[in-house]
Amino acid sequence: MMIEAVIWDFGGVLTTSPFEAFARFERERGFPTDIIRRTNAANHLENAWAKFERAEIDIDGFDKLFAAESLALGAEVRGRDVLPLLAGDLRPEMVEALKRINAKFKTGCITNNLPANAIGSAAGRGLYIAEVMALFDHVIESAKIGLRKPDPRIYEMMVEALKVDPKRCVYLDDLGINLKPARAMGMTTIKVTSAAQAIAELEAATALKLT
Incomplete structure (x- = not known):
């Protein structure tokens, strides 16, 4: 079946993964290995991370609740110490792939993000990210709509906005749990582990040369 749209996650796909920063932080502070990722994964639909990405709590609330949840583990x-670790670097090869795909297909971005100003960033970086986000035909941000992946409704909102059949869509994400609802809808899914791997799978799915 011919592809009509490519839908992207942002962090860990168009940017480098924060997992390396998590691991470095844990080593430097003497924390147990993967304590941050384990805290994020525990009760993943209603934990501090989920509530913050849906803008149900503010930074102070997130700081206290994440501390309590990690302590329990x-x-x-x-x-507050975790938030600066989220600011990954844009992957230029992925941005180039997005530009080439955008010239041929509809594009969308579904991102579980945080309320504005939760992560400090340099003005120049923020401007560049805004330029990348402007490439998409439609963007859905969890903190703006109070809904986050892997809730199936957020994927449904995207295909409705793009006016496409999910069976004619490709969806990229770095987390397997976020790929499952897209796959259940009939989308071709790509779990991003590196830029090179993702681009190779995107080329196979779209029949486009992306590098």
Whole structure:
């Protein structure tokens, strides 16, 4: 079946993954390995991370709740200390792939993000990210709509906005749990582990040369 649209996650797909920053932070502070990722994964639909990405709590609330949840798993990590670790670097090869795909197909971005100003960033970086986001035909941000992946409704909102059949869509994400609802709808899914791997699978799915 011919592809009509490519839908992207943002962090960990168009940017580098924060997982390396998590691991470095844990080593430097002497925290248990993967304490941040384990805290994020525990009760993943209603934990501090989920509530913050739906803008149900503010930074202070996130800081306290994340600290309590991580302490229950073995070590108290303040939520405020985790936030700066999220600012990954844009992957230029993925941005180039997006530009080439955008010239041929509809494009969308579904991102689980945080309320505005939750992560400090340099003005220049923020401007460049805004330019990348402007490439998409439609963007859905969890913090703006109070809904986050993997809730199936957020994927339904995207295909409705793009006016496409999910069976004619490709969806990219770096988290397997976020790929499952898209796959259940009939989308071709790509789990991003590296830029090179993702681009190779995108080329196979779209029959486009992306590098």
